[in-house]
Amino acid sequence: MIEAGFHTGLISLFKTMETKEYNAMTKCWSFRLTEYEKLMKQAKSLQPEVLIIPLPKIVLQTFSDAIAGRTTTSQIPKADITALDSCLVKTLMSFQLESVFLGIHRKGRILLADDMGLGKTIQAIALACYYRKDWPLLIVVPSSVRFDWAQVSLN
Incomplete structure (x- = not known):
């Protein structure tokens, strides 16, 4: 346009x-x-x-x-996520893991815009955990989902 x-x-x-x-x-x-x-x-x-x-x-x-009809996700290199908690990695579905790899490839800068209920919270937490050495971490969320974030973070 x-x-x-x-x-x-x-x-x-x-x-x-x-x-x-x-x-x-x-x-x-x-x-x-x-x-x-x-x-x-x-x-x-x-x-x-x-x-x-x-x-x-x-x-x-x-x-x-x-x-x-080409997608660029195949061009995203697999990151070394061995530092992440194995339980966390096991809970991620393949599309969520791709998002984490993309976030790592982009040095933590990514907009997770999946539909509601597809696990953006767990993807964001996995990405944040990858960059744990850069913490402290501030998580800002709407009041309506703060308890969800707290629960997923503790798990």
């Missing part, structure tokens, strides 16, 4: 794209990812009147992988 003020040259360029869609309510143009490179290349000719800010490469790669 492209959001821009009115610019005759830019509008003309948009109209040449095969996958163009214009939403009159939002005044936004949309294009398929397949035309991204072509659009960016042609839009550069409108500089300096038009400021072009490309999508980050990781965003393009993620969308391209999703369109091609």
